[in-house]
Amino acid sequence: MGSPERPDVAAMRAYADELREMFTRLQDDGLELHAKAKAVQATETSRDGLVSVTVGARGELIRLDLDPRIYRRPDARALADTIAETAHRAAEAAQRRVIEIFEPVIPPDAFKAHLDGDVETVLSRLAEDMGGSR
Structure with missing residues (x-):
């Protein structure tokens, strides 16, 4: 019987899974979404x-x-x-x-922060999602 994961490790794994899923959706739908956006x-x-x-x-x-x-x-x-x-x-x-x-593949607030060049918000969101704070 394995030991339970520490909460910070579990949160990081969950976030990594979320990023992997987002990346997969972007790969699958990215060209179509890019054409629509353009x-x-x-x-x-x-x-x-x-x-x-x-x-x-x-x-x-x-x-x-x-x-x-x-x-x-x-x-x-x-x-x-x-x-x-x-x-x-x-x-x-x-x-x-x-x-x-x-929006189907990138959370609107995160995408807006990227478009606005708001690095502080992007990094803060990343830290929050990984279970930390900034």
């Missing part, structure tokens, strides 16, 4: 309806449409701010869609 586009319209911005999966500008009525108010700063704010909302929408696509 094809993501998000379009947002400004609050005044005069600016429309379409971005790709990484937030890159694909299309910018300006309603001719913008020329009735020749305020370059306001127009620039409107374009920037609308593009930011479109990029956030695209990121949410990419996270949704990968």
Whole structure:
């Protein structure tokens, strides 16, 4: 009869099994998910309806449409701010869609942390999952 595993070893084994399962799912579904994510586009319209911005999966500008009525108010700063704010909302929408696509294989909070470059959150989550703290 073997001795029971220490809780920290059992937690690490469980986490390793979870990572192995996630990796297997990524291998099986990864190319399809990548293609879907790469094809993501998000379009947002400004609050005044005069600016429309379409971005790709990484937030890159694909299309910018300006309603001719913008020329009735020749305020370059306001127009620039409107374009920037609308593009930011479109990029956030695209990121949410990419996270949704990968949700079956990567937990949304972990994937968002990776996309945001939030190394502290990624490492903290890893430490928690391994039974430690950071």
